[in-house]
Amino acid sequence: xxxxxxxxxxxxxxxxxxxxxxxxxxxxxxxxxxxxxxxxxxxxxxxxxxxxxxxxxxxxxxxxxxxxxxxxxxxxxxxxxxxxxxxxxxxxxxxxxxxxxxxxxxxxxxxxxxxxxxxxxxxxxxxxxxxxxxxxxxxxxxxxxxxxxxxxxxxxxxxxxxxxxxxxxx
Amino acid sequence: xxxxxxxxxxxxxxxxxxxxxxxxxxxxxxxxxxxxxxxxxxxxxxxxxxxxxxxxxxxxxxxxxxxxxxxxxxxxxxxxxxxxxxxxxxxxxxxxxxxxxxxxxxxxxxxxxxxxxxxxxxxxx
Numbered sequence: 001x002x003x004x005x006x007x008x009x010x011x012x013x014x015x016x017x018x019x020x021x022x023x024x025x026x027x028x029x030x031x032x033x034x035x036x037x038x039x040x041x042x043x044x045x046x047x048x049x050x051x052x053x054x055x056x057x058x059x060x061x062x063x064x065x066x067x068x069x070x071x072x073x074x075x076x077x078x079x080x081x082x083x084x085x086x087x088x089x090x091x092x093x094x095x096x097x098x099x100x101x102x103x104x105x106x107x108x109x110x111x112x113x114x115x116x117x118x119x120x121x122x123x124x125x126x127x128x129x130x131x132x133x134x135x136x137x138x139x140x141x142x143x144x145x146x147x148x149x150x151x152x153x154x155x156x157x158x159x160x161x162x163x164x165x166x167x168x169x170x
Numbered sequence: 171x172x173x174x175x176x177x178x179x180x181x182x183x184x185x186x187x188x189x190x191x192x193x194x195x196x197x198x199x200x201x202x203x204x205x206x207x208x209x210x211x212x213x214x215x216x217x218x219x220x221x222x223x224x225x226x227x228x229x230x231x232x233x234x235x236x237x238x239x240x241x242x243x244x245x246x247x248x249x250x251x252x253x254x255x256x257x258x259x260x261x262x263x264x265x266x267x268x269x270x271x272x273x274x275x276x277x278x279x280x281x282x283x284x285x286x287x288x289x290x291x292x293x294x295x
Contacts, residue, residue: 021184024191031194035201042205046212053216057223143245157213157249162220164227 045117049144049159052098052114056142059089059100060163066126066140079124093122119147121155129164138165207278210250214272217246217255218285221270225257226287230266233289234259242272250274265290 006014060066063081078092090101096118102110123143128136144159221240225233237257246253257270266289271282 018184021187021191025187028191028194031198035198039201039205042208046208049212057219156209157245158209160213160216160220160243160245162224162243164224166227 041117045158048114048116052116053159053161055100055112056091056161057163059083060140060161060165063089063165066138066165077122077124079126093120096120098122116144116158117146119149121145121147136166139163140165203277210274210278211283213246213249214253214274214283215285217243218270218272218283221255221257222268222285222287225268225270226289228289230259230261230289233266233268237268240270250278259289 059081062083064084065082066079078090081089081091083089087102087104090103092099092101097116097120098114100110100112100114101108121144123141123145125139125141125143127139129139140163142159142161143157145155146158147155220243225236228236237259240255240257241247242250242253242255252275253272255270255272257268259266259268261267268287268289269284270287271284273282
């Protein structure tokens with residue numbers, strides 16, 4: 001004779017399995033949306049990094065010297081490139097973005113913002129090399145890191161720019 | 171018209187859903203590794219550009235010396251320990267051709283990434 005329903009034991013076995021499957025399905029949907037959002041952020045970050053790299057290299061090629069300025073607020077750092085006697089470019093950064101300000105006689109004429117990512121760390125290095133090809137150079141390195149709290153590799157390198165600035169005209 | 175589903179149909183649907191869900195973690199891992207590979211590729215390009223900028227400011231003889239001792243920067247080495255860089259300079263007519271190539275770990279890219287730069291003799295231009 002054909003049964004019309006299921007026993008309590010059968011239902012008790014099937015229901016948890018269905019619940020587990022539904023939870024997994026929801027997790028998958030959540031991960032999919034999160035991955036899409038992360039991929040979009042990543043794409044945006046790569047575009048900004050590329051724009052920043054091009055801009056920094058252009059500015060450094062025009063520069064005659066670099067000086068680092070460290071204001072009292074430890075959350076904000078900046079460095080300044082002297083292009084000519086009257087014009088300069090300031091790069092200032094905080095926890096998530098970099099702002100470039102071009103100045104002529106201390107008056108801002110252009111401001112560019114490079115929104116990057118949270119936990120941005122900038123390592124700015126500058127040293128006089130002495131001589132290279134018999135001319136003194138200033139070696140400048142700008143390294144952008146993304147700090148990852150709780151990860152085994154706690155800093156991830158995102159951008160590295162190294163440039164030699166001749167201290168005398170070539 | 172039927173008002174219910176057969177147990178067999180439910181079982182087949184559940185099986186399909188399970189297979190679909192089971193396949194997703196590997197896809198997420200793949201996405202993550204592709205994003206990482208893209209970051210590594212950009213870092214490698216920046217490394218080559220940094221070296222090329224320095225090399226193209228030198229004379230051919232200094233450039234040859236520098237190429238003999240060229241190494242990957244400490245920061246990149248820390249991020250990609252198995253990376254290595256090499257370069258060569260050859261004369262091509264009045265110009266000098268500099269070829270730099272960086273080798274990344276095979277899981278990121280099997281072929282080396284190359285960047286070519288030129289040195290011109292200013293006096294002959």
